[in-house]
Amino acid sequence: MQDVEKKLRMTEQRKDLLRRCNAIEREIREARSIQDMGDVEAMLDAADRLALEAEQVEPRARFEDQDRRVRELLRHTAKRPTRWKPSTAIVP
Numbered sequence: 001m002q003d004v005e006k007k008l009r010m011t012e013q014r015k016d017l018l019r020r021c022n023a024i025e026r027e028i029r030e031a032r033s034i035q036d037m038g039d040v041e042a043m044l045d046a047a048d049r050l051a052l053e054a055e056q057v058e059p060r061a062r063f064e065d066q067d068r069r070v071r072e073l074l075r076h077t078a079k080r081p082t083r084w085k086p087s088t089a090i091v092p
Contacts, residue, residue: 028040 025037029037032040032043
């Protein structure tokens, strides 16, 4: 049963990623007034790769740090037993 649930989640994630990909493609075309993604790819090929890669270093490092922190937090949270107790006090 867990395998089926996992496959269903993966299918939904794939559908969501495809929707997001299509939306991003539309946004790129609208922003650049380009109707063909081939033209966008040619424009990206002509871009200065070294400058783009240098620009990407800091955001990538920040992302990897945040990703590591979130994974660590989730790992510690999963190990900790839940101690939540319903409150009997009425909150106004």
